[in-house]
Amino acid sequence: MLYSVKELYRPETLEDALRYLAEYPDARPIAGGTDVLVSMRKKKPEDVRLVGLQNLQELRGIRRREDGVVEIGAYNTFTDLANCPIIAESVPMLRTAALAMGGPQIQNAATIGGNVCNGATSADSAPALFARDAVLVLRSAQGERRVPITEFYDGPGRVKRQSGEILVTIELPPCQADSYGDCYIKFSTRKAMDLALIGCAAACGVAKDGTIAQVGIALGVAAPTPIRAAEAEAFLKGKRLTEDMLEQVGELALATAKPRDSWRASKAYREQIIKTLARRAVRAAYEMAGGAL
Amino acid sequence: MQTIHIKINGKDWTGPVEDGETLVDMIRYRLGLTGTKRGCEVGECGACTVLIDGVPNASCMMLAALADGKSITTIEGLTNEDGSLSPIQQAFVDAAAVQCGYCTPGMILSAYALLQHNPHPTREEIKVALSGNMCRCATYEQVMEAVERASDLLAAAVVSKE
Numbered sequence: 015m016l017y018s019v020k021e022l023y024r025p026e027t028l029e030d031a032l033r034y035l036a037e038y039p040d041a042r043p044i045a046g047g048t049d050v051l052v053s054m055r056k057k058k059p060e061d062v063r064l065v066g067l068q069n070l071q072e073l074r075g076i077r078r079r080e081d082g083v084v085e086i087g088a089y090n091t092f093t094d095l096a097n098c099p100i101i102a103e104s105v106p107m108l109r110t111a112a113l114a115m116g117g118p119q120i121q122n123a124a125t126i127g128g129n130v131c132n133g134a135t136s137a138d139s140a141p142a143l144f145a146r147d148a149v150l151v152l153r154s155a156q157g158e159r160r161v162p163i164t165e166f167y168d169g170p171g172r173v174k175r176q177s178g179e180i181l182v183t184i185e186l187p188p189c190q191a192d193s194y195g196d197c198y199i200k201f202s203t204r205k206a207m208d209l210a211l212i213g214c215a216a217a218c219g220v221a222k223d224g225t226i227a228q229v230g231i232a233l234g235v236a237a238p239t240p241i242r243a244a245e246a247e248a249f250l251k252g253k254r255l256t257e258d259m260l261e262q263v264g265e266l267a268l269a270t271a272k273p274r275d276s277w278r279a280s281k282a283y284r285e286q287i288i289k290t291l292a293r294r295a296v297r298a299a300y301e302m303a304g305g306a307l
Numbered sequence: 308m309q310t311i312h313i314k315i316n317g318k319d320w321t322g323p324v325e326d327g328e329t330l331v332d333m334i335r336y337r338l339g340l341t342g343t344k345r346g347c348e349v350g351e352c353g354a355c356t357v358l359i360d361g362v363p364n365a366s367c368m369m370l371a372a373l374a375d376g377k378s379i380t381t382i383e384g385l386t387n388e389d390g391s392l393s394p395i396q397q398a399f400v401d402a403a404a405v406q407c408g409y410c411t412p413g414m415i416l417s418a419y420a421l422l423q424h425n426p427h428p429t430r431e432e433i434k435v436a437l438s439g440n441m442c443r444c445a446t447y448e449q450v451m452e453a454v455e456r457a458s459d460l461l462a463a464a465v466v467s468k469e
Contacts, residue, residue, distance in 0.1 A: 015329050015331075015332060015345075015348055015367065016325060016327050016328055016329075016332070017327035017328075017329070017370070018327060019325075019326040019327030019370075020326075021326055022309065022326040022327070022370060022372050022373075024309075024372065024373070024375070044370070044373075046368075047368050047369055047370060047373070048350050048365075048368050051329075051349075051368055051370075052349050052350070052368075055348075055349065064326075064370075066370075066372070066373050068373055093362070116350075116439065117353070117438045117439025117440075118362075118363050118417065118420075118435075118436060118438065118439045119350065119353060119356055119363045119364050119365040119368075119417075119439040120350055120365065120368075120439065122359075122362045122363060122364050123350075123364055123365065123368060123369065205438065206435075206438030206439065207351055207438065207439060207441075
């Protein structure tokens with residue numbers, strides 16, 4: 015396959031990449047290429063300019079800062095995420111999500127930054143990042159912009175990345191509660207090489223007395239963009255989790271969702287899955303944080 | 308056009324590629340290594356699998372120019388210098404894990420990468436490692452068996468060397 019590429023620019027530094035993007039605002043950044051190239055097949059051939067992000071060290075690495083914030087460079091492949099001890103320790107559900115995405119070949123190429131910027135509601139990284147209130151750090155020739163991920167998705171396949179911008183880092187603020195647990199559940203027909211019919215993430219900070227101090231619940235494919243289940247979160251905050259409450263969590267999560275019929279699954283089926291996954295994810299996160307029902 | 312430098316099956320190669328050229332096309336048409344197959348061309352079937360710096364990648368989903376500086380292994384790179392088959396290739400033959408053969412190079416490279424870091428995988432680990440390789444003839448059972456045979460052959464080879 016020969017893609018219609020006017021120029022593939024391969025900068026060595028972020029500054030150089032941003033300078034090129036300032037000159038050619040319509041140029042598309044390309045990382046693993048697993049979404050960008052597929053999207054270029056679907057469209058009528060037009061000469062595009064691509065900016066390869068492979069050599070930008072500024073986009074690499076995963077660090078935990080002294081203030082507890084975990085910084086994930088945008089150019090980390092899903093394999094990088096799955097192999098990173100900081101991720102396994104501080105946000106284990108992101109490891110689960112990384113291993114649930116595509117298959118080994120795709121995990122070895124696709125990056126978390128690309129997954130976010132592609133804007134799909136089925137993005138496997140999205141529920142975990144939403145539930146943890148991730149903040150995106152974007153850079154352009156004009157400077158830096160920080161956007162909560164919950165405000166970044168704009169519609170199916172659309173995000174608020176402005177032309178000339180590159181997603182550099184994803185920041186995860188630390189959980190302030192005494193103990194932390196989380197869970198991501200991907201519901202799909204196949205275990206590999208499949209998109210989520212529904213994805214659900216729950217992150218739970220639990221106080222010593224067993225009350226829920228912090229909670230984030232997020233759903234993928236439950237609406238045109240990934241969403242937070244704010245009503246279910248408000249209901250849980252400050253309480254100790256019980257079996258009866260889980261029923262309510264499922265209903266409230268569904269109240270926030272707007273699933274649709276598609277050839278992959280019906281609306282009614284998705285609604286059932288949303289309730290079930292929300293209950294299971296919240297329970298698992300609460301229990302991982304040491305809470306007992 | 309860009310000039311890139313890669314290592315292909317252990318040998319250095321420098322040459323021109325189009326900016327929009329995929330790695331699979333470069334491997335097949337510029338290098339003449341047709342063991343790497345073009346299947347779905349959207350990264351879903353695994354027929355184009357090659358190892359890039361030792362890990363399986365879909366060569367249809369990578370622009371050749373972005374492989375600049377990398378070390379690439381194709382199915383041809385597994386064959387011994389005298390043309391005889393490597394243990395993993397032999398295991399696929401012995402287990403009759405080949406029907407039409409189109410998926411086989413990708414299957415073998417994924418299995419090879421697995422055995423490099425996990426010489427005694429469980430069946431579940433084999434399934435996960437090969438989950439990105441589709442076989443339309445549905446030879447999956449024989450493929451599982453072939454990887455297990457290869458694991459045994461390699462273990463035996465290590466013992467006999469010692």
